[in-house]
Amino acid sequence: MTSNEIPYIKKDIDVVISGVKYPLDNPPLQFEILGKWGKARAAKLTLPHHCCNTPMFMPVGTQGTVKGLTSQQLVDLNCGVVLGNTYHLGHRPGPEVMDAVGGLHQFMNYPRAMLTDSGGFQMVSLLQLAEITEEGVQFQSPHDGSTMVLTPELSMQIQNSIGADIMMALDDVVSSTTVGPRVEEAMYRTLRWIDRCISAHKKPETQNIFCIVQGGLEPTLRDICMDGLIARNFPGYAIGGLSGGESKDKFWRVVHQCTSKLPENKPRYLMGVGYALDLVVCSALGVDMFDCVFPSRTARFGSALVPSGSLNLKSSEYAFDFTPIDPECTCMVCKNYTKAYLHIVAGKEAIGGQLITYHNISYQMSLMNQIRESILNNSFPDYVKSFIQKQYPNKDCPQWAIDALKEVNIII
Amino acid sequence: MSFQVTKAVDNKNTTTTTNYRCGRLNIGDEKKPLITPTFMLYTKEGSPINLTKDLLNGLPNEKVHSLQLLFSDLYQFKDVLEKYQKGVHEFLSLNEHILFLLFRDSANFSADQEFKDDSINVTARKGKTKVDVQEYNKIINVIRPDLASSLSVDLDWNTGKKKAIKQVQCTLSWLNKLIELQETTTTTTTKQNLLGVIQGCKYSDLRIKSVEETIKHDSKLSGYVLGSFGTGESNQERAEILEKVLEKLPKEKLKIISGVGSPEEILCCVEQGIDVFSTNYPNLMTEWGNALTFTFKLDQFKSVNNSNKINLWDTKYVIDTTPLVKDCPCFTCTQHTKAYIHHLLNTHEMLAQVLLTIHNVSHYLGFFEEIRKTIESNQFEQYKQQFLAKRLLINNKEK
Numbered sequence: 001m002t003s004n005e006i007p008y009i010k011k012d013i014d015v016v017i018s019g020v021k022y023p024l025d026n027p028p029l030q031f032e033i034l035g036k037w038g039k040a041r042a043a044k045l046t047l048p049h050h051c052c053n054t055p056m057f058m059p060v061g062t063q064g065t066v067k068g069l070t071s072q073q074l075v076d077l078n079c080g081v082v083l084g085n086t087y088h089l090g091h092r093p094g095p096e097v098m099d100a101v102g103g104l105h106q107f108m109n110y111p112r113a114m115l116t117d118s119g120g121f122q123m124v125s126l127l128q129l130a131e132i133t134e135e136g137v138q139f140q141s142p143h144d145g146s147t148m149v150l151t152p153e154l155s156m157q158i159q160n161s162i163g164a165d166i167m168m169a170l171d172d173v174v175s176s177t178t179v180g181p182r183v184e185e186a187m188y189r190t191l192r193w194i195d196r197c198i199s200a201h202k203k204p205e206t207q208n209i210f211c212i213v214q215g216g217l218e219p220t221l222r223d224i225c226m227d228g229l230i231a232r233n234f235p236g237y238a239i240g241g242l243s244g245g246e247s248k249d250k251f252w253r254v255v256h257q258c259t260s261k262l263p264e265n266k267p268r269y270l271m272g273v274g275y276a277l278d279l280v281v282c283s284a285l286g287v288d289m290f291d292c293v294f295p296s297r298t299a300r301f302g303s304a305l306v307p308s309g310s311l312n313l314k315s316s317e318y319a320f321d322f323t324p325i326d327p328e329c330t331c332m333v334c335k336n337y338t339k340a341y342l343h344i345v346a347g348k349e350a351i352g353g354q355l356i357t358y359h360n361i362s363y364q365m366s367l368m369n370q371i372r373e374s375i376l377n378n379s380f381p382d383y384v385k386s387f388i389q390k391q392y393p394n395k396d397c398p399q400w401a402i403d404a405l406k407e408v409n410i411i412i
Numbered sequence: 413m414s415f416q417v418t419k420a421v422d423n424k425n426t427t428t429t430t431n432y433r434c435g436r437l438n439i440g441d442e443k444k445p446l447i448t449p450t451f452m453l454y455t456k457e458g459s460p461i462n463l464t465k466d467l468l469n470g471l472p473n474e475k476v477h478s479l480q481l482l483f484s485d486l487y488q489f490k491d492v493l494e495k496y497q498k499g500v501h502e503f504l505s506l507n508e509h510i511l512f513l514l515f516r517d518s519a520n521f522s523a524d525q526e527f528k529d530d531s532i533n534v535t536a537r538k539g540k541t542k543v544d545v546q547e548y549n550k551i552i553n554v555i556r557p558d559l560a561s562s563l564s565v566d567l568d569w570n571t572g573k574k575k576a577i578k579q580v581q582c583t584l585s586w587l588n589k590l591i592e593l594q595e596t597t598t599t600t601t602t603k604q605n606l607l608g609v610i611q612g613c614k615y616s617d618l619r620i621k622s623v624e625e626t627i628k629h630d631s632k633l634s635g636y637v638l639g640s641f642g643t644g645e646s647n648q649e650r651a652e653i654l655e656k657v658l659e660k661l662p663k664e665k666l667k668i669i670s671g672v673g674s675p676e677e678i679l680c681c682v683e684q685g686i687d688v689f690s691t692n693y694p695n696l697m698t699e700w701g702n703a704l705t706f707t708f709k710l711d712q713f714k715s716v717n718n719s720n721k722i723n724l725w726d727t728k729y730v731i732d733t734t735p736l737v738k739d740c741p742c743f744t745c746t747q748h749t750k751a752y753i754h755h756l757l758n759t760h761e762m763l764a765q766v767l768l769t770i771h772n773v774s775h776y777l778g779f780f781e782e783i784r785k786t787i788e789s790n791q792f793e794q795y796k797q798q799f800l801a802k803r804l805l806i807n808n809k810e811k
Contacts, residue, residue: 100733350762351459
């Protein structure tokens with residue numbers, strides 16, 4: 001139900017901001033922390049379509065498919081949440097088709113949970129095609145040149161049609177390397193847009209809305225933004241505007257600041273982060289959810305993820321290597337194919353992309369599983385240390401990671 | 413290796429000779445029998461296109477598939493296989509399937525393939541290389557497919573007679589040499605199952621000569637590949653040459669044809685006695701965005717079917733939430749809709765090809781299963797007749 005439909009009677013505990021009542025009534029989400037080590041948490045996140053274990057990595061299926069994988073393979077890989085992109089799906093196939101076919105779950109036949117972004121990120125990635133006003137973002141379609149004004153209302157409308165378990169509020173995104181008044185403007189606009197998002201959300205009983213903390217690399221702006229968002233009591237909070245080329249030292253400090261202030265009993269989602277080291281460090285800082293195109297994109301270029309980093313399977317050094325990508329890995333690819341064979345098809349044949357993507361998603365899933373297990377059995381610092389030992393055997397772990405981990409009492 | 417004809421029907425009337433049969437090919441152990449007539453899945457660099465192991469083994473119908481490995485593909489990683497030592501099945505993770513090593517690429521027939529008296533030119537990623545019989549013998553002992561074609565080069569149907577004579581002569585002398593090498597240089601454990609290749613383009617005298625000379629080695633051969641078909645001949649021309657060739661080839665041996673693969677062609681060739689087809693027809697359909705929808709069940713010809721194939725690029729599928737083919741048991745049809753596949757094509761997503769491949773290959777496997785069933789139940793001729801009539805009717809309507 002929305003505020004326009006039901007006459008609203010104010011109760012003492014309610015907060016009304018911009019005419020919208022918070023907290024949202026019974027969001028279809030439960031978040032139960034099962035174990036902690038320092039700031040790191042292992043939790044059960046129950047969404048309308050799936051009960052997920054966090055910390056978790058969410059593969060990106062931009063246009064309704066994680067490139068090259070079937071929805072059955074995603075289930076076989078034990079993926080929980082899969083992402084869809086509102087901007088892309090809003091263009092093709094468009095909300096009318098989504099409504100007609102019964103939403104994205106039905107459309108791509110993925111039985112588990114899904115999350116859609118707001119479309120706002122494309123403000124950054126397609127900036128030359130976008131113009132931002134108080135009303136919304138005006139895009140020019142790269143497909144057919146037509147213009148579309150993405151307002152908070154339209155973003156919600158499209159995301160309601162897509163029907164993901166979690167929708168993201170439309171935020172005013174600026175590149176993380178932007179400085180000056182534009183960052184502040186974007187942060188305040190994000191706060192103004194959030195109430196329009198909530199008002200426009202038509203399916204609160206089946207879809208959750210997460211808000212996004214903005215404010216660039218400015219701690220004071222991040223603080224103001226969080227104050228505004230926390231007052232509205234959302235079912236989950238995302239940390240946005242990072243992972244866009246800023247220094248890692250500034251990156252982790254923003255994450256740390258946010259996870260220190262965001263409510264303990266709500267899931268925290270760090271957007272666009274998916275490198276193994278970032279996943280481990282940010283899990284230590286208390287992040288629960290991550291997404292990134294990196295594992296699948298890098299796979300199509302022939303790069304496989306392993307505990308020691310990544311292998312460029314196109315390199316001739318693997319031409320005669322008859323071991324699997326990762327001897328410890330139990331995925332379909334590692335059980336059946338050697339590096340020597342993958343070397344032949346990596347980056348060249350479609351099957352190469354399919355196989356390496358499969359492995360890389362499996363790697364991400366197993367990495368998150370290990371993080372979660374070690375939090376639950378109280379061995380998280382040991383796990384982090386052994387992870388870093390494997391990734392950086394020459395003791396050249398980046399300083400920012402050492403600093404970040406030290407902040408949460410894990411000494412490398 | 414053994415091939416057993418399990419059911420054969422010979423009919424000779426004034427106009428045509430029919431000689432169709434079902435068979436069972438056993439390679440080594442009995443665990444992976446190949447039931448014929450069937451077709452080989454098309455591969456690229458050794459892998460069936462778009463089918464990872466889980467998807468390949470999840471296809472409905474039979475569990476053992478035959479795959480055609482292209483010599484020019486495998487030649488590129490012969491050094492790797494040599495060092496690997498465990499053979500191509502293990503390397504490609506295709507142990508449970510039957511691998512044929514062939515020269516003819518059923519997808520890209522190039523009429524200008526070069527050969528000399530002692531060698532052929534193999535075109536690979538890195539350019540052209542000469543391969544002679546000695547080298548080929550060495551390589552097949554490394555690859556160790558289930559069946560390996562003898563060295564041969566397919567030519568255009570209308571090749572001049574002089575070149576066709578040379579083709580037949582070279583193919584024969586290469587076969588002699590290859591058998592000799594196999595007899596002398598390899599132990600019994602590594603001896604390969606060889607396939608003789610019948611050449612001669614459109615010239616029946618050359619074809620007959622090719623057969624007569626090749627079958628002199630029959631005891632050393634596991635079957636025969638009928639070369640240079642699907643290279644520009646009419647159905648009539650093909651049928652005439654096939655009849656002459658098949659009449660003279662030993663009945664109890666496997667017959668393989670490459671480059672011929674539309675449903676009509678398959679039924680005609682099966683009727684004449686072909687057992688295995690090397691074709692990329694299902695993959696070609698996938699490339700064009702087509703899904704095969706033709707009716708292939710004998711008891712369904714009377715139902716109102718609608719299409720032989722549909723093109724998923726068509727915007728009429730935008731919100732079509734039905735499967736490609738109702739009641740099709742494949743993963744694509746049980747799990748996905750036309751609308752989704754249309755969207756995947758439209759957004760240039762790789763999954764479009766994956767899902768279409770699964771369906772098109774499954775559809776063809778189902779078609780062949782029905783062919784075998786109707787042969788077993790003595791209904792093949794009726795089946796072929798009704799099938800062709802129905803397809804023709806729909807094709808005409810679609811025009």
